[in-house]
Amino acid sequence: MNSIDSPQPFTITDLKQHIYCARISYYHLCLPDVRPVTRKMMLGIEQHSIERERATRRTFSMYGIIEGERRFDVDVFSSRLNLTGRVDELVFTDSEIIPVDYKFATRFGKHVEVQLAAYGMMAEEIFSLLSRRGYLYLTKAKKAIEIRITSQLRKMVEQAVYEMAETQKNEKMPQATEWRQRCLDCEFRRFCNDV
Numbered sequence: 001m002n003s004i005d006s007p008q009p010f011t012i013t014d015l016k017q018h019i020y021c022a023r024i025s026y027y028h029l030c031l032p033d034v035r036p037v038t039r040k041m042m043l044g045i046e047q048h049s050i051e052r053e054r055a056t057r058r059t060f061s062m063y064g065i066i067e068g069e070r071r072f073d074v075d076v077f078s079s080r081l082n083l084t085g086r087v088d089e090l091v092f093t094d095s096e097i098i099p100v101d102y103k104f105a106t107r108f109g110k111h112v113e114v115q116l117a118a119y120g121m122m123a124e125e126i127f128s129l130l131s132r133r134g135y136l137y138l139t140k141a142k143k144a145i146e147i148r149i150t151s152q153l154r155k156m157v158e159q160a161v162y163e164m165a166e167t168q169k170n171e172k173m174p175q176a177t178e179w180r181q182r183c184l185d186c187e188f189r190r191f192c193n194d195v
């Protein structure tokens with residue numbers, strides 16, 4: 001993979017959206033003033049602040065550890081990846097750092113796993129602790145799902161960031177996602193004339 005060259009850091013949202021559908025990150029990176037805000041987005045923002053308050057009362061048992069230190073809404077950055085974000089929760093133990101991402105959902109896709117891996121990779125770079133796993137806390141199900149931060153997920157993060165840099169540099173619209181059912185609720189649906 002070549003070095004990542006971008007005038008400004010990519011956001012964790014860019015990364016997640018790129019994995020979901022590369023066109024969404026294209027619109028944000030190349031046409032940043034056209035992003036519509038949907039009701040679903042606003043609901044997610046509201047739910048996040050409610051969940052943050054609840055999280056402070058939960059024990060570490062759902063993460064398979066007895067003790068650790070929690071930090072909430074932690075800004076993370078990777079100069080190597082040129083990526084920035086804010087992770088909902090980081091759990092620090094003596095031997096590892098565990099990112100936790102809250103999702104207002106009952107299920108999730110690969111794009112969310114890649115996002116969690118990116119949080120772990122950025123946290124590793126900042127805090128010099130290994131991040132071997134993370135958790136998705138599904139707020140609707142009130143359940144924490146462990147995600148192993150594998151070499152495959154790490155490669156997906158690196159590949160996606162490289163692809164975003166190429167998209168931004170060339171300003172070329174990528175192919176639409178092959179899962180066309182995703183287009184039904186997409187805020188950019190009216191921009192894509194071929195789906």
